[in-house]
Amino acid sequence: SNRFEGKVILITGAGSGLGQASAIQVAKEGAKLSLVDLNNQALEETKKLILEVAAEAEVLLLTADVSNEEEVKTYVSKTIEKYSKIDGFFNNAGIEGKQNLTEDYGIDEFRKVVGVNLNGVFFGMKYVLEVMKKQGSGKIVNTASVGGIRGVGNQSGYAASKHGVVGLTRNSGIEYGQFGISINAIAPGAIMTPMVEGSLKQIDPENWEEVGKQFVQPNPMKRFGKPEEVGYLVAFLLSNEANFINSAVIPIDGGQSYK
Numbered sequence: 001s002n003r004f005e006g007k008v009i010l011i012t013g014a015g016s017g018l019g020q021a022s023a024i025q026v027a028k029e030g031a032k033l034s035l036v037d038l039n040n041q042a043l044e045e046t047k048k049l050i051l052e053v054a055a056e057a058e059v060l061l062l063t064a065d066v067s068n069e070e071e072v073k074t075y076v077s078k079t080i081e082k083y084s085k086i087d088g089f090f091n092n093a094g095i096e097g098k099q100n101l102t103e104d105y106g107i108d109e110f111r112k113v114v115g116v117n118l119n120g121v122f123f124g125m126k127y128v129l130e131v132m133k134k135q136g137s138g139k140i141v142n143t144a145s146v147g148g149i150r151g152v153g154n155q156s157g158y159a160a161s162k163h164g165v166v167g168l169t170r171n172s173g174i175e176y177g178q179f180g181i182s183i184n185a186i187a188p189g190a191i192m193t194p195m196v197e198g199s200l201k202q203i204d205p206e207n208w209e210e211v212g213k214q215f216v217q218p219n220p221m222k223r224f225g226k227p228e229e230v231g232y233l234v235a236f237l238l239s240n241e242a243n244f245i246n247s248a249v250i251p252i253d254g255g256q257s258y259k
């Protein structure tokens, strides 16, 4: 389909995992892209993958740390300089942090995880909404998590930040609906991305694949999700087909959060 013909889509955390898969999906459907990540080489890799499936795609790469307000302002203004508008924003960059009981969870670790996952999402919304309000249109998809809906354990910073993303989404969605803007969140369960691979390797560097198999046994579908399965959902939520969906938090987790 050509759902994104003429549309400008901005994605953070686009160098890997869910951000990369979503970038590829919307590019296949005609989007012009502005891609943000801390990791410049990872962005180049995403661009390469995009050009393999959408040779004509326009792709702007912006290296930035989403936890830094000035850098967020800059990635938004550079996107506007090039494209003059933002139709869709996948506000997705995030980190997991070290796992620990609450009493052992480091204060610096807490600040770092909340700084990226929550402050970063807030800064992104703040500056993109300024643009979208002037346009009188736009769609934002924030990345929450199953860990933003229910307790998972050993993840104080992550849980606080992702529950915070759910709160920001619901709050701002009801504010901006009147301006033709929708704001929703996705709540992924375990999706096999470099982030999840990294945390499995923390548990057991050699047998992490086996650890992974055990890990997904409680899931009703008994498997990890695939990044491209999240990409389909994000593309739908950023498309006009989702016009009346607002302030929603949509699980994509094989049923895990209803168990």
Ligand code: NAD
Residues within 6 Å of the ligand: 012, 013, 014, 015, 016, 017, 018, 019, 036, 037, 038, 039, 042, 064, 065, 066, 067, 092, 093, 094, 095, 096, 116, 117, 120, 143, 144, 145, 146, 187, 188, 189, 190, 191, 192, 193, 194, 195, 196
């Ligand atoms: P990933 O590590 O594969 O990709 C995340 C990308 O974000 C990386 O390219 C990284 O360089 C970038 N990034 C990290 N910190 C950044 C910062 N400060 N500024 C800019 N870019 C930064 O991870 P993923 O699995 O694709 O995760 C994407 C989002 O999905 C995160 O918000 C994560 O919390 C969330 N999530 C993932 C899962 C899962 O199972 N994979 C489940 C629930 C939620």
